Amino acid sequence: MRHLVVLLTFIFHVTGSPLFAQPSPVMVISGNPEAPPVAWNKQGKLQGVGPKLATDILSQLNIQYSIQPATDWLQVQQQLVAGEVDLIVSAYKNKKREQHMVFSAPYLESPVVAVVKKGDRFICNCWEDMIGKKGVAGQGESFGDDFDAYIKDKLDVTYTPYQRAFEMLEEDTADYLIIDLYPAIIYSKLLMVEDKIEFMEKPIVVQQLHMAISKKSPYLDQLPAINNQLKQLKAAGKIKKLAIDQYNSWHKTFKERQHFYAKAQKNASDAQATFNAEARDRGLDNLARFIEEGRPYMEGGTGH
Incomplete structure (x- = not known):
């Protein structure tokens, strides 16, 4: 050994x-x-x-x-x-x-943009124009040392998931959303709010x-x-x-997903409409089965 x-x-x-x-x-x-x-x-x-x-x-x-x-x-x-x-x-x-x-x-390059609710645009040519308004941004996001520091010192910004951020614009609990251009385009489509939002004219900053x-x-x-x-x-x-x-x-x-969900939603809607049209008759059938025929309770039931 x-x-x-x-x-x-x-x-x-x-x-x-x-x-x-x-x-x-x-x-x-x-x-x-x-x-x-x-x-x-x-x-x-x-x-x-x-x-x-x-x-x-x-x-x-x-x-x-x-x-x-x-x-x-x-x-x-x-x-x-x-x-x-x-x-x-x-x-x-x-x-x-x-x-x-x-x-x-x-x-x-990735421009960082300000998104607002349609009809709620305000003059925003510089960072100072955001002071006094309520902002929102994506959870975990950073927009560079300079603007991150400016947010911390001067602005009122809440960090939350994207879906909630867009909801806050709709609810008027946020005046603007700070977001990268790419996810701004994508999520406005996903959440079907393209016609409900506007992009401010100038990017806030351009990141790499x-x-x-x-x-x-x-x-x-x-x-x-x-x-x-x-x-x-x-x-x-x-x-x-x-x-x-x-x-x-x-x-x-x-x-493709949009088409699939639209088709599934239509099928579900059609089925519900058919059910609603027949609901009264089905209700009467069930009344007849359980009330008029006097069916006995399941075993163990008291009958009261």
Whole structure:
């Protein structure tokens, strides 16, 4: 036994690695589940510009990966901080996030816009025009260090899920919604409020989307290679084309689902109308069965 230990020790020192090397870990990637066409969950799978870019680049670099879908954007960020997720496919850069993650080169511009209830537009040429009004924004969102600080110091903004944010506009419990252009377009369609909202003329700020790697990830040293791939794709105009393709993909799915639900709703409506038309007769039939015929109670009943 002693000779075996000596032999293994000798092999380790000569080769510089254990005799039975552990397999390399798989890079875990995730992203915002509610930000189409950049990233969104489709039947439990993460889709969009970010996931497509990340998987194409990692395949090119021969890095094994696993895509972890999520239901909550804030949770995804917390998992990255904890090292449970290696790479987020799209995120804005700010100082708070830079404490726990390292950002790639920017790959796509994303205007941040102000959305208001139709007919409720106000003059808004600068951030100061929002002071004194009630704002709302998506839960877990950041809009860059400067505007985040301005919100905290000067504005009255509540953070909530997108659906609730649009509801607050409708209810007049919020005067404006701060939101990225892409999800603003998408969610106004999903929630069928396109005809009930308006976009303010000027974007609040224009952000850059990055990939981000956890500082606890063993893949940090791959960032230069990832950046090189991103820069090449961006210079070739492929990322903007991908954004349009992913939007069209999302919209096709949306229209198919819309058609399906409309058809299902019509069938249900028709069935209900038929039932309503016959309801009086069915009611009389049941009265006859249970009252006029004097049917006995189930076994155990008292009859009173």
